[in-house]
Amino acid sequence: MSTPAPESRPLLLLVDDTPANLALLHGMLKHDYRLRIANGGQFALQLAQQQPLPDLILLDVMMPEIDGLSVCRQLKQMALTAEIPVIFLSGKTQEADEINGLAAGAVDYIHKPLSPAIVEARVRSQLELQAMRRALKMHNQLLEERVQQRTQELVKMQDATIMAMGVMAELRDEETGMHLKRTQEYVRLLAQQVASHPRFAAELGPRQIEWMAKSAPLHDIGKVGIPDAILHKPARLTVEEFAVMQRHPTLGRDIILEVERIVGEESDFLRYAREIAYGHQEKWDGTGYPQGLAGEAIPLSARLMALADVYDALISRRVYKPPFSHEMAVKIIHDGRGTHFDPDLVDGFLRVATEFQAIAEQYCDPEDPPLADIALAGVR
Template sequence: MSELLRDRYRVKIATHGEKALRIAGGESRPDLILLDVMMPGMDGHEVCQRLKADPATREIPVIFLTARSDVADETRGLALGAVDYITKPISPPIVRARVRTHLQLKAGADFLRDKAAYLEAEVARRSAELAAIQDVTIHAMASLAETRDSDTGNHIRRTQHYVRALAEALRGHARFRDTLTSDYIATLFKSAPLHDIGKVGIPDRILLKPGRYTPEEFEVMKDHPRLGRDAIAQAEAQLGTPVGFLSMAKDIAYGHQEKWDGSGYPQGLGGDAIPLSARLMALADVYDALICRRVYKPGMPHEQAAAIIAEGRGRHFDPDLVDAFQTIQDEFQAIAHRFADDDVTMQRKREWMETVSPPDIA
């Protein structure tokens, strides 16, 4: 066989199965294997089985070359993954023709496999690029809202991580296990920064007011969930197709000020009528508002904030969400520390607010 083929191909010879497996699994793998069945030690059938079981050699075509001519032998060889079965005595022209044919088929299969791998990598690259663009767009929009508010950019990061931690803690709960899939939680994390995007439509005299709102001012402030939902809906409409994270962002923006007992706004929804994403955000948003310092107020201790969350169980918040919060409150506290606002950031925010806040009128 070597004499027959080496004038056209580079031929490597193995006199037993173990050597054949070493050659096939080496750095320079063969494009085709001619394999005898009857060999000393390991027979050809076992060699073929091992070749096909190894991902590194699985795609190398195997032609059995043997004196066994029974149909049962040929059937077994093909069942093991061989592409052809040549019986001895051989016809040199036929062997050369079959070798040439299977090498051409192998070349075509390699091309298609490489093409598929390239396309798969390209799709993965484009998908990652699209996801990055989405993330940048979301954070740009959220940062735009943040620049007009007393909150800082770290409020966005903290609430993102709060809602994800809370959702993860609820994954095994009977009420939520069908909803809180990995995809849902990933979309939740991506959408959360847009919860207060509607604040861009609130006048500075109200948005930046450090004290309590008058009833009239509060009515204006209560419109920010609708403004946020409408802004996101308009962006989605311009795309011309529904987008998962934007749909959830609309639910969060419009529903995060609702309360479990129906006393929230803007719709006065209660219980499970409030989207789960909005219920998660409501708890995260309130916790952050309580524990984090603002330009006009210090933050309260975690223990006091946790007590207020507990008091809101069944009134402000979904009871099961409060229970989950209490089991992972240390994680909430760790997130707050990790993304705490530093003194430089707070000073810059304070100076900015002083330039845009309306003067007090005696």
């Protein structure tokens, strides 16, 4: 078997205030290890932090100024040296002495006078254990990285699936374009803006906000059940046609309930998706549909979606209307405070209205002019 190159051998730090003990240890270990020597506790603390760090420390217990127990405790408190194994060397042989040494952070305790065979065997065993600990740590880090990578892949796949389901519904309505992405970002922005409000704080933690935003693209999934003749009609709907259109929130809820049934369990994401699909056409004053809910009986996720959806509908071109200006959309939402919309959500919207406009411009439909170019005079 070839002898390891000197620079690849483990590095030991030998600490003892007695020259004879240091000489003995040096003679025992010099052939197999690189050695660093300290004749006191303070010097040992300095050498322990020098690169390359020691792989193992052999530490005398009884030393002047700073004893070995204090040195070991300090080593274990420093992030740089906390994981370096320490073996105590001591002439104190009582059980309580060993217990104190192990309690201070040592991995082993060797009695003096030193036996070369015992010292060499204990050192070798601890170095092997340290090597296994390092290998296990690296293995765990690799596994964690792989789990994080796989989780990111699953999240991307989930996001893509959610968006695809929303697009499936929106493709029925050819003029909505980037509507899904815009409303998703509006919901996230508005939820973050009002998250500290006493009425909303308990429901709008970072995780809840993220799930609500992820669910937003499914708000109109029930449109898949609305006939094209009604969905694409360029004129005002008749009373009968509007009654059919009003079914899409219920259809959306039923689709998501069926997904929950197939999955076999509820989840926050699906709950928010169901709330948004079923409740985003409700109004604060109870005049919305399909249930005619009012006030806080409407789920918060649906109230957020309602404001986001209306803002985007106002600024977007539709078969039945041209796009409104941002200023007009803001005015209409302001005027709907306490009737169409939760008043505190409107207040939050007004604080970030310019950021809504920025989102609208970032994810605008290719055929639409920038909001800044839509003159109020051109709004019908």
